Amino acid sequence: MCGIVGAVAQRDIVGVLTEGLRRLEYRGYDSCGVAVLQHGAPRRVRSIERVANLAEQVEDARLSGTIGVAHTRWATHGAPITDNAHPIFSRDEIALVHNGIIENHEPLRDELKALGYAFESDTDTEVIAHLIHHTREEDASRDLLTAVQRALQRLRGAYAIAVFAKSEPDRVIGARAGSPLVVGMGERGNYLASDAMALSGTAEHFIFLEEGDIAVLSCNGVHIVDRDGATAHREVQAQHANHYATELGPYRHYMQKEIFEQPDVVADATERVRSITPALFGAKAQRAFSEIDSLLLLACGTSYYSALTAKYWFESIAGIPTQVEIASEYRYRESVVNPCAMVVVVSQSGETADTLAALKHAQEIGHHHTLAICNVPHSSMMRLTELHYSTGAGPEIGVASTKAFTTQLVALFVLALTLGKERGRVSTDDEAHALRQLHHLPAALNSVLALEPQIVAWAQALARKDHALFLGRGVHYPIALEGALKLKEISYVHAEAYPAGELKHGPLAIVTNEMPVITIAPNDTLLEKLKSNMQEVRARGGQLYVLADAGTKIESSDGVRVIQLPGHYGPLSPILHVVPLQLLAYHTACVRGTDVDKPRNLAKSVTVE
Template identity: 50%
Template structure:
């Protein structure tokens, strides 16, 4: 999603603002811009497309100034054109905005009736006009912002410049993250705003996280934070611990490839937080509540994270015998779910800022539900609001298509399922010890899966020419089939669908012909024979099958295939973590063969902070 960085500095800020935007590229964007205050006026540079286009403009026409704002935009209202790119200006006000102003249309109509002229199609421009109109009515900048904020409905993070106040910067957040940075070392006395701590890492590690509804007035003497009731408040300054070095791809061609290869390490790091190998137990952080009282679980997430929830449903119901509901977050509140005090809510998010999931979290808490969160960013909004934080340790994930975050989330989900089963009296010590041993083997099994990368790369061109691809799986491999289809769609732009293998004969088999590759995920085990039977139905109708299985499975069913991908033999519990690797590699290599933008696929954003 859109990215913000702002600096009230001691020397020219434009180059540093662009450097901050580079660190936010992973969020996804389609235009970018910078504005500074200098010699009593505000100047802007904006450009469509990648940051290189903005950098080229700045190289030819630099922007001096000690205070400035910058933005990468992911289009919502209005096409990704230069006119719609941020920063937006009205009179003496220029600002950048993440999020959506839901009531922008009546506000725009009101402003047009008042004689205001708009130059963009965005919802953001109304905010600039509203603040400028307050200035024209005689209010100072602080009062103008204070009067406008209550009129904005939706989600926003704002950074605002004022033409007549070169030593002033105002920020605000509601439903969209914003952090305040305090200069240190050579930047002592400087103050910064950013969408996340990563954007500010080269500038400072001294970070204060603004709470929901906060707004901040930044002057040369320091920053004053106000809550949503306009009362001055102190937000604690913490050290972000994020290195100032730009994250790079190392020897890998893309961030996605690098992050696929990081999985054995980061999954091991994540599991080490939950496994007690000496005691042969799975442990969770201090709960603060009794897991044994949980009678139901509601899992809420979006996209890839929702498939983690779907796999978790199999694990929790099989191990703990607790009923589980899984909802996509954008639908959860609107179906008016039946909630209760015996329920554990569970939200899953890489960023911890996903707007729909955050709204679902708040809805559950308002209904008295205890909520846990599987989250990768421990300083995020969700991480601060859940009753129980279950952190993953994937590190920053730059590729838009989630890979290592997915498998780390699965690792935590498995730990939660085992802990819930133990608390409910469904696991004896010997059974738990066996699960601990199986989970401890995941990193090595993932390494073994990665060893087949070259084979997957070699077969990718046979899939790259397809118009449609189907993925099949049973049990926990059914959600993995959904995830495989999503990955392929996201980065190769090939239409793909995932199905429960047994459902093929209930309709989807009509799609099968010799032009439709079918990827079958079928580790040997209790569901293997049934899955292979469904695969044979596909082959009998001319379908070209790619079978992902272990040596036993391939020996039993490997004749007449378009291709096969051999996996190590693993316990069914950990199969989704291990089989995620070939699913990801297949999507990656197909996308590379097609020449698409793997790390920043079209129309997608890493962190979706609007509903």
């Protein structure tokens, strides 16, 4: 959610800023802007259109400079209009961009108005810019760093900022608390960004700022102080991120590209699992796994559904009691702490504000063992947990998660096997069989992707509807939830998912011949029960769209459309069944003409509560 790029260099940095914003588009935004110090004064260009439009405006304005900041904004305080777009100025002296939410912005705004500051936007961000300006005005001897430190002490909430001042034309300052920020270092300058990917090819050495850090960037170096103002020495990491991984290639949308990347990323994810061992999760895993008696999984959105799926694996394979909670709800209730439970946080970005807050809360109330399953190795979540597992999905640009979800499922399945083996429930033969299945997953996924033409035909019919029901049973119920989420995220068709056995407890009332009912039908022990539920739908005229494993003996007929998947894939079946649901959502959205990769009102990385 929102993206920051900042730069100070011995060359014109406007191209670096706009290209950085382009690479951060995946985070979601509804306005964007660039500001530089040009001819001794801050100049900016802002747009409520896409970064491509901003780049054209920047070129027309002949913007240039060796110091600047840029931003993609996802509106929180104030509508997505030009006046609310970042960068925000204070009296043509301070230029600032900000991610996050300032909770005490209203009293600060009133205070600053009383001091004579005129507010040109409805944003909470403008409070920060004016507060920094006022702090410097109080004492002319204060430099920008001191002013930023003093101003930040007065803020309550979450932020990542990048700021420069007209009177100090050789430095950019960045700071973070609750929102990610990374420093990139290059031969001819130094840079800031919300994501290292924004600086790929410009910087190859990075410092991932820690909570409360403030970084002072100049052409000559980087100086970091911690929240107490003491010089901080942070690890410098070499990264050679391949930004070409974010190029669209022959695909129509990033979401389509990422759906079709799943066999490859799953192959990468399973290739490193040659044996089941606690060491996969970190050096301390062996001891930690021996000390736990249950699991508490915390996640939001799609990651929550991967955790719900994994609950079935943890209890059936490892025999370990498992609780799954929506992270945004967990810390706002009184919970009973079991210090022998391991907290597992699941996140694509590792910066999800609700999940990070839930993790910290769990640690504060007495949970000692923590594990992060995440797609970003250097994220806040991975740094805060005792154990960690990188899913390795690679950059995911589409807001609606696809390959990140399937690689989360792979990671969680490997965790279930590991805990099962440690608890004596997974034999050597069981392990060998599970590994064979894991390593065959990419081939099975390719078989499912080959069904795309049939799914396109379904999408043509579904695109004419305004509502849909998704049904699943057992371990496939969370997959039905994920399918419904994907459909409503990108096509804006209202969709709900239910355990199929719950139909007669309420949802059956809305089933008519206008209601498409998408049903997951694996060839498992619940198949006959599911067939009965399907009959309940047909008896009310509901239109069934069935994803059926080979051998289920479910045939197409009047009101029943069937797509045949490969044979049942055991406990890994959910990974195969989710792919056609991803394709169905994608092609339905294409028919309806929505913005597939950037659905309205949504952001990729949700870094505010």
